[in-house]
Amino acid sequence: MALLQTSILNTHDMPWESGLDYLRTLAPAFRDNLGPAEQVQANFAKYRQKNLYLDPLTTRRLDLVELEPGYSDLTHCCHDSVEEGFLLSGEVVLDGEGTLQAGDYFWRPPGWIHHAKTGPGVQLLLGFEGRSNESGPVTRQVCAPQQAGSNHLKPTLDEAALGSRGRLRQVRTGELVWQPGPDFARSQAALTGFDLTQLAVRVLSSNPRTGQQTLLLRLAPGYQQGSAGAHAVDWQMFVLSGSVRWGSQALGAGCFVHRPAGRVEPAMASAEGALIYAKVNGWMNFTPASHS
Ligand SMILES: [Fe+2]
Numbered sequence: 174m175a176l177l178q179t180s181i182l183n184t185h186d187m188p189w190e191s192g193l194d195y196l197r198t199l200a201p202a203f204r205d206n207l208g209p210a211e212q213v214q215a216n217f218a219k220y221r222q223k224n225l226y227l228d229p230l231t232t233r234r235l236d237l238v239e240l241e242p243g244y245s246d247l248t249h250c251c252h253d254s255v256e257e258g259f260l261l262s263g264e265v266v267l268d269g270e271g272t273l274q275a276g277d278y279f280w281r282p283p284g285w286i287h288h289a290k291t292g293p294g295v296q297l298l299l300g301f302e303g304r305s306n307e308s309g310p311v312t313r314q315v316c317a318p319q320q321a322g323s324n325h326l327k328p329t330l331d332e333a334a335l336g337s338r339g340r341l342r343q344v345r346t347g348e349l350v351w352q353p354g355p356d357f358a359r360s361q362a363a364l365t366g367f368d369l370t371q372l373a374v375r376v377l378s379s380n381p382r383t384g385q386q387t388l389l390l391r392l393a394p395g396y397q398q399g400s401a402g403a404h405a406v407d408w409q410m411f412v413l414s415g416s417v418r419w420g421s422q423a424l425g426a427g428c429f430v431h432r433p434a435g436r437v438e439p440a441m442a443s444a445e446g447a448l449i450y451a452k453v454n455g456w457m458n459f460t461p462a463s464h465s
Contacts, residue, residue, distance in 0.1 A: 179438060180431040181422065184223050184237055192220030207247050219244040222299075225429045226409065232311040233303030235409065235429075235452070238296070240265070245290035249316045251325045253309030255302040255336060256281045257387065259346075259377070259450055261413070263295030269322030271343040278344040280378040280387070282336025283308050284326030286316045298411060298450060307337050307385060337385070338378040346389060349375040362458035366399035366440070368392075384456030390449040392417065398440035401462040406455035408432040415447030437462045 196217045207213045219241035226235040232254070240263075249268065259278045266272050268288040273279065281287065302308040316325060327334035334340070354372030358364045361384075371393040379386035384406075392415070409431050416425040420439035424430065432438060434454070 177433055177436075179433065179436050180226070180429075181424065182225060182429045183424075184225070184427045184429060187223045189221040189223060189239070192217035192222075195220070195222070212247060216244065216247055225298075225411070226431050228303065231303040231305050233301065233305050234311065235298065235300040237429075238299045240289075240291050240295050242292065242294040244294070246288050249286055249288040249318050249321055250313050251284050251286045251316055252301065252312055252314070253283050253326070254304075254311045255283060255308035257300040257302070257378075259298045259387075261296045261298065263291060263293050263297075265289050265291045265295040265297070267342075268318070273343055276345065276347050278341070278346050278377045278387075280338050280341040280344075282324075282334065282338075282340055284324040284334065285340065286320045286323055286325055288318065288321060300452070306383065307380070337380040337382070341378055344377055346375055346377060349377070349389075351375055351391060360456075362405070362456045364457055364459050366402055366459060366461040368396045368398055371396040384453075386453050386456075388451045388453065389413075390447075390451050392443040392447045392449070394444065394446040396441075396443040396446065398442060399461065401437055401439045402460050403435050403437045403462065404432060404453075405458035405460065406434050406453060408434075408454070409452040411450045413448040413450055415443060415445050417441055417443045417447045417449070 193214065196213065221239050223237040224234065225237060228234070257280050260273050260275050262275050264272060264274045270279065270287055301311040304310045314325065324330060324334045351373040352375070354367065354369030354374065357374040358369055373391040375389040377387045377389065412424050412426050412428045414426050416423055419441055
């Protein structure tokens with residue numbers, strides 16, 4: 174069941190979940206086909222994650238993932254789900270796609286065949302849309318290496334293979350324009366009460382029909398929202414740097430928030446400024462709370 178309450182996580186306080194633990198949860202028919210047992214054990218020992226969000230109903234999830242130096246997927250694969258990533262540090266080579274470094278972003282529609290390996294190690298925010306209106310369930314299908322860069326589900330490569338947001342193999346987010354808040358607001362439903370003049374936005378990917386989008390939000394020092402209020406759609410954010418404040422809550426780098434649609438929260442402020450990775454489940458539509 175989807176979360177009804179706002180969830181706030183400080184990833185610094187969370188233990189890493191080992192890839193070896195994850196391995197134990199896999200069905201034998203899947204686990205035993207991953208490769209020689211010794212190799213599987215050694216490889217998953219280099220994989221760890223902290224789960225930020227998981228909806229069992231749709232399998233939609235978001236994790237903070239760390240791959241140690243030398244990690245390499247044992248097979249090429251594809252998923253029925255969209256896979257999405259934003260690199261926090263390090264480097265990863267995605268066969269069929271590119272060599273991604275800190276600040277790079279990808280949005281991979283279902284079916285595209287890929288393989289990940291890292292020399293120096295990598296840390297990233299890794300999401301699967303799951304069985305939402307964006308994609309299918311989170312599955313993993315083993316594919317042949319020579320298929321890298323092709324689409325298993327849509328071999329004719331028509332427009333349907335591009336999914337709802339296009340195939341974004343490597344977005345160098347540092348090269349995207351910062352949209353000033355007032356200009357960005359014209360593409361949304363309503364941002365009443367936002368401190369638009371202190372806000373800038375980079376759009377990493379978006380669905381033109383539903384408004385679902387992944388963004389970088391830059392709050393200038395002194396950002397101050399006008400009042401408490403609620404978003405009309407689910408809202409997730411991960412603080413990359415700086416800090417934000419909600420009422421008495423201070424959220425620094427590494428904090429994650431899942432805020433369900435309709436949930437009223439205090440006005441957001443940032444004295445020192447902040448950089449935020451945000452996933453918004455539709456066009457932004459913020460309604461200030463009525464005061465009694
Ligand atoms: Fe993948």
